[in-house]
Amino acid sequence: MDLTILLTKAIIILVIFGITLLIATYSTYAERKVAAFLQDRLGPNRAGPFGLLQPIADAGKMFFKEDFIPAQANKWLFILGPCLAMLTALMASAVIPFGDSIRFGQYEIPVQGIEINIGMLYIFGVVSLGVYGVMVGGWASNNKFSLLGAIRAASQNISYEVALGMSIIAVLMMTGSLSLRAIVEQQATTGFFGWNVFTQPVGFIIFLVCAFAECNRTPFDLPECETELIGGYHTEYSSMKLGFYLFAEYINMFVSSAVISSLYFGGYHFPFAAQAHDALVNALGANTGHNVATALGTVVFFSKIFFFIFFFMWVRWTVPRFRYDQLMNLGWKSLIPLAMLNVVITGAGLLFNFNYATWIVVIVAVLMIVVSSARAPKGAVAVQRT
Amino acid sequence: MNELLTHFKQISATGYLFWGLALITVLSAIVVVTARNPIHSVLALIGTFFCLSGHYVLLNAQFLAAVNIIVYAGAIMVLFLFTIMFLNMRKDDEEAKTTTAKIAAVIVGGTLLVLMLGIFKAAQVGTYNPTTFDNKTGLVENLGMQLYGEYLLPFELASILFLVAMVGAVMLGKREAGDRHF
Amino acid sequence: MQLTNRSKQVSNKEMTLAEKMYLPAILQGLGITISHFFKKKPTIQYPEVKRYLGPIFRGHHVLKRDEQGRERCTACGLCAVACPAEAISMVAAERVKGEEGLYREEKYAAVYEINMLRCIFCGLCEEACPKQAVYLRHDRIVPVFTERDNIVYGKDKLVEKMDDRYVRNNPSVQATPTEPSLSRSVG
Ligand code: SF4
Ligand code: SF4
Secondary structure (H helix, E strand, O other): OOOHHHHHHHHHHHHHHHHHHHHHHHHHHHHHHHHHHHHHOOOOOOOOOOOOHHHHHHHHHHHHHHOOOOOOOOOHHHHHHHHHHHHHHHHHHHHHHOOEEEEOOOOOOOOOOOOOHHHHHHHHHHHHHHHHHHHHHHHHHOOHHHHHHHHHHHHHHHHHHHHHHHHHHHHHHHOOOOOOOOOOHHHHHHOOOHHHHHHHHHHHHHHHHHHHHHHOOOOOHHHHHHHHHHOOOHOOOOOHHHHHHHHHHHHHHHHHHHHHHHHOOOOOOOOHHHHHHHHHHHOOOOOHHHHHHHHHHHHHHHHHHHHHHHHHHHHHOOOOOOOHHHHHHHHHHHHHHHHHHHHOOOOOOOOOOOOOHHHHHHHHHHHHHHHHHHOOOOOOOOOOOO | HHHHHHHHHHHHHHHHHHHHHHHHHHHHHHHHHHHHOOHHHHHHHHHHHHHHHHHHHHOOHHHHHHHHHHHHHHHHHHEEEEEEEEOOOHHHHHOOOHHHHHHHHHHHHHHHHHHHHHHHOOOOOOOOOOOOOOOHHHHHHHHHHHHHEEEEEEEHHHHHHHHHHHHHHHHHEEEEEOOOOO | OOOOOOOOOOOOOOOOOOHHHHHHHHHHHHHHHHHOOOOOOOOHHHHOOOOOOOOOOOOEEEEOEEOOOOOOOOOOOOHHHOOOOOOEEEEEEEEEOOOOOOOOOOOOEOOOOOOOOOOOOOHHHHHHOOOOOOEEEOOOOOOOOOOOOHHEEEHHHHHHOOOOOEEOOOOOOOOOOOOOOHOOOOE
16 A cells, blocks of 8 residues: 555544544533533533533543542453443444545545445444443442443343344445445435435434434433432443543444434535535636535534434433333334334335335324324323322 | 474565464463453453454455454353353352363363364365455455355255244243243 | 412323324424523523622621611620520620720620531521621621631621621612622712
């Protein structure tokens, strides 16, 4: 490989790494701000203008707290836990295509850590490893509540991974490739209404729900359910080890937002992207125009990501936590059959070259809702027994 | 020894990668059987799977590597860990080492060893023809074509096997009318 | 008995399909929360903006002087007896000739101390005082302590300064009389 390309790749990887960390840092700030605004409060506004230095203050606090390891804990595994959580969280962003490509001279370098033809499987693998950090940490703490939290995390992640994989299969069937870049490009060729969110509405909803569950975000944050498990798997953690766990959650959120945007919302593609690209190339010359167009696409991609991060927070401060049996019922009895149905209908649609086949599921569901609520007894509220 | 040295002088970066990976694989595999703490065993086993995936990548079989990690490291080992975490290992430690258990272990292990040796002696290492060799066989498209073309029947039979296993598991796990609720 | 008319009857009727699907209800909830996102926030930025706490707020103690500037307290000890937290202690002394301009009664408090760490700001001392000598100001709070020897307030901190006299019912006060300048008697 050419040294220049190697160097550019290294820079891109470092930049992606830095951006991931930066976004995760400011997600903690955004989370508190969004929570505050949704609850008619103002949120942090003392550290720096608008409280913008709050994450740095928090990090400083985390670093200077006592790093405590319980006497009965398994010391090395206790340390390994947060490291694993952080590692797996950071690994996933390597294959996400953040933009088209940068051209200089004769080189054309895609704005992406690495382009592999099994990008989706890679992300899937990394996500499935994410649970180890939680499990190892929870077990090593040698604490009932931590262990219960870890076990909940494990069973929840395994359960929802199945539905997650199934919902992606429908998208893969439409694209015929496992590469994220190919998926984005395919959506770019079919235009705005070719975005997978329009061709795969059911798959999108399933994927979204599973993404929430995989990130352990409310309403699926049972592993750290305070009311039952104190802090769940991170009960015994303090200082920056705790910080790593919390940080990993935000990185996971960023990665899932990025994956959702590129799988279902066209990634760095936006309506009239091709026209904008042509206009820019005409105006600024082949290379500069192309690079500016790429930058535009990247900005669009990041705004999609930010919207989904906001959405994650919005849902967190709206929906209460599920009960454990509700969680399992939803995963195994609703989402997985629905995902299978989705795959079958998509396949049938592809057979007849009809991309919008899964809307049938949506239409049927809406019809059933209308019928069932029409037949439901109106205003019949049973008097409470005293 | 000299032979080995000259070999190491000749091989490329990929070769070093292979040897490094192989070393780690064997080491973590040894840890799997020697570790006293089952959790450490499981973690070492996960490490072994990772190294195996690395080998798959070196063989240009990325799909297999990813699936190996998703299925084995990501799901099956999680379940292993899950089960072992429930055991109270401090108590079990002593019970597990009765004489009968030791003898049984030796017999089973010995049989396996003999079997393996026999197989390795009898088996022929496959060769390949460099002119017709296609290094893209392991990639997902080609693998899919092979699985759904030439090997369709075994593939479907395997899926039926899984279905049967799944139904069996559900049957075992199902609570009958009069069963005790745990 | 109903306390408010906002209570709802709980019913265990079977859920309709729409309710079982969660999604419509979740969308509704998202709508409610996002509407709050854009609402005006009722927060008052405390140290910069202070709220008027009303004329009956019980804050910093003050030992009043009368119109001629004489201390009103006669060291009767009724406030100390009334105090549920036993925060007040005092040492009485007899007024000697020439001190008539300083003390109103023949007996006065040579030492008058309130332990602010014990005080619960109940205002019973104010109620008990027969001489209208001790009051809890409504316009000033006892600041946070950082040193141990700042806890017990002596006469130096309690007795009213002549240039900073305290009037409770100041009709000209409109907004935030926690600023001392606003509650000084006008004229
Ligand atoms: S306010 Fe209450 S507690 Fe404080 S000194 Fe007066 S009587 Fe005692
Ligand atoms: S403040 Fe009032 S009650 Fe207390 S000692 Fe003085 S005169 Fe008596």
